[in-house]
Amino acid sequence: MTDYKLKKDHRHFLDLISLSKVEAREIVDKAKALKEAAKSINQSKGFVHPEAPLENQSLAMIFEKPSTRTRVSFEMAMHQLGGKSVVLQNHDMQLGRGESVSDTARVLSCFVDAIMLRANSHDALLEMAEHSNVPIINALTDFSHPCQIMADILTYEEHRGSIKGKKIAWSGDGNNVAISWIHASVLFDCEMALACPEEYSPLEQVVGWAKNNGGKITITDNPEEAVKDADCVITDTWISMGDEDADERLNTLAPYQVSEDLMDRAKSSAIFMHCLPAHRGEEVSSEVIDGPQSVIWDEAENRLHTQKAILMWCFGK
Ligand code: CP
Ligand code: NVA
Numbered sequence: 001m002t003d004y005k006l007k008k009d010h011r012h013f014l015d016l017i018s019l020s021k022v023e024a025r026e027i028v029d030k031a032k033a034l035k036e037a038a039k040s041i042n043q044s045k046g047f048v049h050p051e052a053p054l055e056n057q058s059l060a061m062i063f064e065k066p067s068t069r070t071r072v073s074f075e076m077a078m079h080q081l082g083g084k085s086v087v088l089q090n091h092d093m094q095l096g097r098g099e100s101v102s103d104t105a106r107v108l109s110c111f112v113d114a115i116m117l118r119a120n121s122h123d124a125l126l127e128m129a130e131h132s133n134v135p136i137i138n139a140l141t142d143f144s145h146p147c148q149i150m151a152d153i154l155t156y157e158e159h160r161g162s163i164k165g166k167k168i169a170w171s172g173d174g175n176n177v178a179i180s181w182i183h184a185s186v187l188f189d190c191e192m193a194l195a196c197p198e199e200y201s202p203l204e205q206v207v208g209w210a211k212n213n214g215g216k217i218t219i220t221d222n223p224e225e226a227v228k229d230a231d232c233v234i235t236d237t238w239i240s241m242g243d244e245d246a247d248e249r250l251n252t253l254a255p256y257q258v259s260e261d262l263m264d265r266a267k268s269s270a271i272f273m274h275c276l277p278a279h280r281g282e283e284v285s286s287e288v289i290d291g292p293q294s295v296i297w298d299e300a301e302n303r304l305h306t307q308k309a310i311l312m313w314c315f316g317k
Pocket of ligand 2: 140175176177236237239240241275276277
């Protein structure tokens with residue numbers, strides 16, 4: 001990745017590692033409080049928080065890749081907090097036919113108060129942050145997916161209490177979601193065991209960063225070893241948006257499926273998480289994802305509550 005000189009005067013949400021431990025904890029706690037508040041006041045999903053904390057604030061949401069959860073949760077989060085959002089698909093924008101990221105950043109900064117970007121390349125995200133005059137939010141890149149993991153932390157803690165000291169196991173592709181989980185393991189002081197084939201292991205620089213920053217992280221090619229004594233088992237698609245070696249991935253990753261047998265090797269109290277969309281019969285069996293240990297629907301709902309907390313942090317609220 002290119003090393004960009006980011007402006008320090010904006011609260012960009014680019015990666016979990018750009019947050020302090022205190023900030024990360026505050027965002028999750030804020031999301032929990034906002035969820036409780038929403039449950040007590042809303043009659044319908046289209047409600048607006050009585051205090052409208054983001055009144056007069058606006059968000060542009062740029063998608064270079066498809067999205068269901070991220071798009072709808074950010075749009076509804078802005079609405080429920082009293083703000084305004086504009087959805088921009090890459091192919092509808094001049095960005096999609098060659099206008100530069102830097103010029104797009106400068107122009108959008110004239111119109112909106114923050115920009116959310118789902119980008120093909122992490123470098124584009126960093127470039128946008130360098131040139132924008134408003135906060136930039138990472139809504140997934142080829143490198144990371146930090147918004148998702150904030151929802152995952154909230155979900156774990158709702159079901160099992162503090163995540164501190166807990167063992168989180170990952171089986172499958174060491175992809176963008178896995179990388180943000182590695183970042184989170186350092187910020188939230190939990191243990192992380194990843195089972196990945198060598199060719200799909202998480203980037204060494206990320207694992208090295210975690211180890212150098214006090215992370216308890218192990219990488220193995222043995223899923224049974226990774227899930228032993230785990231409090232939570234996680235996986236994600238074997239073929240992420242933009243991956244082109246689909247057949248090779250399906251073959252190589254087949255032994256890493258989260259099956260009932262694999263779940264049985266974790267703690268009996270372990271929960272199963274998946275950011276979705278899922279491919280039943282590939283990275284996870286139907287029995288697991290639809291079974292009693294799965295908390296995937298809470299995890300999906302929590303995207304809404306954590307997006308609100310992330311937005312409020314970016315706006316300094
Ligand atoms: N988990 C997630 O980011 O889902 P979408 O791709 O639907 O936004
Ligand atoms: N790893 C997946 C996550 C989708 C939310 C992808 O990048 O496609």
